[in-house]
Amino acid sequence: MTIDEERLLLLEIKRDLRNFGILFDTYYKPIFNYICRRVAEYDVSRDIASETFLKAYLNINSFIWKKISISSWLYRIATNEINLYFRKAKNYPVSLDKLLENNMFDRPETDNYLTEKELIEKELHFHHEYMEVQKNLTKLDSKYQEVLSLRYFEKKTIIEIADILNKKEGTIKSLLSRGINKLRDSLNNAT
């Protein structure tokens, strides 16, 4: 979706909130993919994606078009939600998968849920090199995780990353450079 199309869509949404469905259809897949590539867990990704779009839906009327596009705004909300999840996970380090493995609570039993979860997790684990990078990426500070994942998982440009994270381009470049060093060290230590 181009910037002009986004601008028109924003006007349509402000006129009638039901048009938010168009925005949802356009951006749910890239945002869900971004979250999934960051956290690499189906259940968590689904929760964060729904929280992201709920926040966007509730705040779209107060969205004022300045420099940032709607897609960057959605990535920004998702990034904040992911950071919130990692902060909480630090305090409660038991993962959802471990709880499910130990039968500590019921796994939803609908066929669709299981099929989708299995398919997505298969897709994630099929990319061994990505999984290795992702695992080591989560060991870094969130400020490095954000820039590295947006740059190398989402293939965003420096300008786009600066928009999403509301930081200057110079800051992004320096975070990327330091983040790459830290990630390389982490990967070397792991092997």
Added chain:
Amino acid sequence: MKEDKFEKRLDDLQVPHINDIRHQQILKFALLNSRKSSQIGVAFIVIPCLFLFFQFIKEWFGLDFHFFSTFEGFMSHLDKIPLLKWIFPIVLVGLPIVTIMINSLSIVHFHWDKINKELLISLKFKLFNIILILISIFIVLVFLFYLVHENIYEQVLRSLD
């Protein structure tokens, strides 16, 4: 040089792409309907709220608006027609009860835990829905109090006389 090689590795990194997202439509439906319960609730309690407001002004401040007197006259006229006498009880009490039900359903989640045989009830904090529920409860209580006062209490007084 070593750094460049690592950057190149990251640049060429094959990342997973999830194209078949089946839960998307379920989430979209839930999201786009999340405000409907409160919107319907507001529509349902507008008339009872206005009725109580003007009744309150009339009783406490002695201000009698012409349109309100006409409306009350219309109400008592309908009350005499067997089939139509239920319209105002439905509008003034029935709709607030429906509001309580639909807004309660939108904030309360029930889950039956088969293993521990427990019913888990969780409450979502949606302020607007909670306000609507409280207003509706207030409306229903006022009309119930009125009903008790008008019918039962006065009948008791009459029988005592």
